[in-house]
Amino acid sequence: MSLSAHPIPVSVLTGFLGSGKTTLLNRLLKDPALSDTAVIINEFGDVGIDHLLVEQSSEGIIELSDGCLCCTVRGELVDTLAGLIDRLQTGQIKRLKRIVIETTGLADPAPVLQAIMGHPALLQAFRVDGVITTIDAVNGTATLDAHEEAVKQAAVADRIIITKTDLPNVRASLGDLRLRLSSLNPAADVIEASDPRSNYAALFECGLYNPETKTADVQRWLKAEAYESREAEGHHHHFDHDHHGHDHDEHDHGDHHHDVNRHDASIRSFSLKHDQPVPFSTFEMFIDLLRSTHGEKLLRVKGIIEIAEDPDRPLVIHGVQQIFHPPARLSAWPDGKHETRLVMITKDLPESYVRQLFDAFLGHVQIDTPDRAALTDNPLAIPGHPIGA
């Protein structure tokens, strides 16, 4: 089997401690659609995966050593994935249709995505499908309040699964939890675990490539409308809940937000649009400047770009922090409409800063803000220093 012609989708399953990752995975793995799946899991957690389908022996269980998947065993994740390629190529594993990486509850999923996206050999064999995040209906709000990791896990998700909705007395607070999640991450589908629709089809295949049509499905992947409709409503981080004890002032970056929890307040999700072709070098400079100065704050960046040198074949980009997937060229615009659209989820990086930078590079007329030359040629510029500050 040529791996590069048929890259294997990799899904990352994350969610806070005890939020129901393993329970969900055990259920999903019983679906024949997930046959020939390899699960990469760390050794924490008292509920074992009981339905591994790669091989029925313990050899098929690929466990990482102790510690958080994202930080202490990152090298090992790459080795594990490379080992899978090797086993496939040497026939030790006959078929492998999918990989699910379950992170520890405290993990940041970004380094897991980066491990694949930043590794040329792995990129030949694998494609990032998406991030599935579990959040517990009972403790979800308190967990988001207390743990920055949980907020990040929700912010980078492609799908959010609310677990434990079958337990008594949780329905009353579900509306608030859903509102908060959609404020953090407008594009993610939020599905309850008890909903029969929380199945393979709803949770997997969230990447750019749509296996049903065998083409890239940018609209389904980018979901720019979800950001745009929220922006049009002016509904941006106005989630209101009872935790007024938090210190909001220190997080005021000049964008509108009130009554948000301090962790939520550090997250921004927004879209950028441009209706003229952009020279490749200009776009490259914009992204390079952003990621070299604020890379760790870019939780997720996705986009479709109209490049001046080849406007009929849009460029698709996908980045997680400093690491960007090699850009893909589509043969045509998905809906015929030429328009550059970017969606971003950032942490501790104000939307206004990114917008000003984008406008400066694209030459949008602004009142009293630096233009591109001032940004790139200024010998006094301090990397990371906000424009105009």
Ligand SMILES: Nc1nc2c(ncn2[C@@H]2O[C@H](COP(=O)(O)OP(=O)(O)OP(=O)(O)O)[C@@H](O)[C@H]2O)c(=O)[nH]1
């Ligand atoms: N009632 C109910 N219990 C659930 C649900 N999902 C998980 N649980 C229970 O919650 C507990 C934790 O679930 P796990 O699946 O181990 O959670 P996890 O996220 O894998 O946990 P860690 O790996 O320890 O972070 C277990 O006792 C599960 O039985 C659910 O939807 N409803």
